[in-house]
Amino acid sequence: MGCLSLLVHLDHDPHCDARVALAARLAARLDAHVVGLATVGTLELDGPFAASRAVHDAATARDAAAIRAAHSIDRFQTLCRSQHVASFDAEAVEGDSAQALLHHAHTADLTVISQARHLRDERHFVERVLMHNARPTLVVPRDCPPEGSARRILIAWDDSAGCARAVADAMPWLQAADEVALRIWRRSGEPGEAAIRHRLEGVAAWLARRGVKTQARVAEATHAIGAEILAAAARLHSELVVMGTYGHSRWTERIVGGATRTALSHAKVPLLMSH
Structure with missing residues (x-):
């Protein structure tokens, strides 16, 4: 490299x-x-x-x-x-x-x-x-901890193109990390749990082939996804969150989505984001 x-x-x-x-x-x-x-x-x-x-x-x-x-x-x-x-x-x-x-x-x-x-x-x-x-x-973040260096990373996977790009873009830091948590969130009772789990296993296998060992889990979302991502980052003591961002047209303006906006507004750890 x-x-x-x-x-x-x-x-x-x-x-x-x-x-x-x-x-x-x-x-x-x-x-x-x-x-x-x-x-x-x-x-x-x-x-x-x-x-x-x-x-x-x-x-x-x-x-x-x-x-x-x-x-x-x-x-x-x-x-x-x-x-x-x-x-x-x-x-x-x-x-x-x-x-x-x-x-x-x-x-x-x-x-x-x-x-x-x-x-x-x-x-x-x-x-x-x-x-x-x-x-x-x-x-x-504006109150970023002074000692963080991305040794513990959370990947907030949502199977979007932006998220896939973010993970690929973060690969040098993922490969150098001590711990990498891979999470995807689903609502309780939401159909397709087996397919979601299978997809996450595929992501974990791809990362493993790149030398990144992950702790992969499908998590149940009881709050808004943005809040779930930030709560998981705090619980795991993550020093970096990797996630995609997306926009949609509203007249002539492009605005970020709800989960992205929540993360941007309230994150206490750095966010590595790709679009």
């Missing part, structure tokens, strides 16, 4: 350190390369208002953003060194944060962002990255 590459979103959010530190720990375990990406916005100077006070104010704001980006990069480099990451670099680019991150994600094996607070812009950023990222996304 060649060198993996992790892309980390850098900003002046107080929780940026948590996402960088986790990415650094994951990279150090697998000798991966880490790229930090900060954005400084754009400034248009064309048109009849180029000399106006508005442009001056915009330029001042952009300069301030550039200073914050430089600080974020310095902090990123310090954290990578403290975690003994052998290979890392960072850059500041112009443009919309989500768009820039998605563009750079095309050449990364994993994109690392933070869980959104209850702010519309932050939720939109996270969902936009999840829904349009061609590569897997790692969503780091």
Whole structure:
């Protein structure tokens, strides 16, 4: 296996350190390369208002953003060194944060962002990255434990294409994990239990052929699936949850599903998600 590459979103959010530190720990375990990406916005100077006070104010704001980006990069480099990451670099680019991150994600094996607070812009950023990222996304909770390094992993299997991609994308970390729990949830009395169990056994066998030993179980769901996933992660002391995400059209908007939204809003452990 060649060198993996992790892309980390850098900003002046107080929780940026948590996402960088986790990415650094994951990279150090697998000798991966880490790229930090900060954005400084754009400034248009064309048109009849180029000399106006508005442009001056915009330029001042952009300069301030550039200073914050430089600080974020310095902090990123310090954290990578403290975690003994052998290979890392960072850059500041112009443009919309989500768009820039998605563009750079095309050449990364994993994109690392933070869980959104209850702010519309932050939720939109996270969902936009999840829904349009061609590569897997790692969503780091805002109160992420400082010592986690994905040694205990929960796979929340739902037999969807997104989940299958997430498991394949997580393979390097699954192969390096100490414990991997494989779960699928069904409602009490729901038909097809034998078929579900047989399917899960097939997933476990596929993982075993890849060198991943799992503890596979069909679990009964008494609450919403998102809540069941998070409860299982807490019960198993999981340091990473692997799951798919999905969207559906509502007029012209793409939104994530209920289980995904619950996990994104309330997770206490990192989520590795693919679409």
